Amino acid sequence: MSTKEQKIGEIIAEHQGREGPLLPILHDVQEEFGCVDVEAEAIIAKALNLSRADVHGVVSFYHDYSPEADPRPVVQVCRAEACKARGVEKIIEQAKAAAGERVKISTVYCLGLCSAGPAARTGDDLHIRLDEQSIAKLVDNA
């Protein structure tokens, strides 16, 4: 048994007794490996007595799970209405320019910081009142 199989097995064992264990399992697998790939889907499907298609359907439905790991750091920028009203579209180009190929800029719809946007998230850290300079700095430090 590979270490990956073993780790996923441990995650499954931790959640298996819960009602509706699939999402908590997927969260932990995504956290551990940076993705939920085909191999992981198969192991989880077998353990929960689901078809691989069932598990894949769930993985592909949610934005939080990715099929492949992306080694780049991520900056999630909110581009929903309230942040648009505060000018996120004017600074997004700066963020992208600063990011280049090194950082992934992803769009998130709402971080709940709607009176103090534009807002962004890196890991569990939140950032508000961003402007051209501060968003570029945020990306540089990501």
Place this chain on the structure above:
Amino acid sequence: MTQIVKISDDALARAGGADKLAAAFEAKGCEVHRTSSWGMQWLEPLVEIDGKGFGPATLDDVDAILAGTSDKAIGVIEEHPFIAGQTRLTFARAGKTRPLSLEDYAAHGGWSGLKRARQIGPEKIVEEVTESGLRGRGGAGFPTGIKWKTVLGAPGPQKYIVCNADEGDSGTFADRMAMEGDPFALIEGMAIAGEAVGADQGYVYLRSEYPDAIRKMNAALKLCADIIAPFKCEVRVGAGAYVCGEETSLLNSLEGKRGEVRAKPPLPALEGFMGRPTVVNNVLSLAAVPHILMEGGAKQYAERGMGRSKGTMPVQLAGNIKHGGLYEVPFGITLDELVNKVGGGTASGRPIKAVQVGGPLGAYIHPDQFDIPFDYEAYAAADALIGHAGITVFDDTADMGEMARFAMEFCAAESCGKCTPCRIGSVRGQEIIDRIRTGGRKRDELELAPQMHNAKKNEGRSVEEEIGLLTDLCETMKFGSLCALGGFTPYPVMSALKHWPGDFVNNPEAVEKALDAAE
């Protein structure tokens, strides 16, 4: 005596640098209490010393604040017009207590609702919640008491309380503030709901975009497990799907399935989580319950508000607004008061162009309609919705054509895919709006081919015809979609087109004519 300094540990204050500020005050020998947020977000991070506020504070202000010479002083916080004008019932403890302190919670009236609920029993609890007039704060406004009564009457050995904390609407943050600032109030509300309907298991479905709320709710549940027992409750983290804020899709997600909407009936009250009777309520509905269950609370709640919209609503002022934050008031207040008087107009200082009430699915409201009172029925009559009471302000630089297109784009990105009007309609909607904005549509190569006998060869589709098509599509989405995502996306689209035709085409008269013809 050590100086006590209060600084919020709300996510927004922390994003504004509250942690570093707290450390700086500690380094100066002060005792720092990390409390919940008052909700005056333009002043965050707000520093409170002896009831007086200073904000937005930075590290450079620390010395001046302690010396009493800071120009960031706002005076006594409770006398600030933004706070003094509110009626805080659900957010009674905001700014005053440390979120994870059981001692603070109990000292400010915590657990008295649950204690009383346990004495009066299920029927009386449901009766009082019904009497209070509380309606679901998630958006649909369904009477909470009636929902609970249905679940109470439903047969079944296992029932559930599910808290919908998937607050995905842009412009809303009251759920987040409630969970981060007063987590025990939500838990108490859930325990009371459990007592009322006979459920001993609760789930809080919390969106993954709220890391602070997840941490606080988990910690709070651990701390109060003995108090709420035999009721048990756990947090389930969402996975980034907006549609999971819809109750049936939330239930599917909770069960570990794709977050696809279920057709109703059966109602979740009868066949919800795992096919068993389930109460699904929004954070704000459940957090309002402990107050209602206090001695005389239901009556106090019902006395406020207007018409069939009883009690208070924690309104969220967001977007391009000068004084943004949480403002809890009885129903009936006008938009003008909220946006201009309380909110102080735009943050940019430019004139207000539009206000979106109710998140991404809410209508854009023109300043001409600002006298509309905050009331479920009044908004419905104006082809708008209160939703989760998020108010997003736009100044005159906003391009409403772009916002209408974004509404369709958002619907396409977040559609669960189960029903056609939403899944396909949203994509076609984007295309039509693009064509309206670029002046209609020429015949394409395929249509010009001689084999296409029925396609007109000489002309394309005019802007007027495209508008007719968009109106028709919106009707289909409104009445043919399974849930509010597809069903309400037409509100922002059509309201933008109706009020700001100039943002779509050069000759606004053509839009008016086309809209009239379409009706």
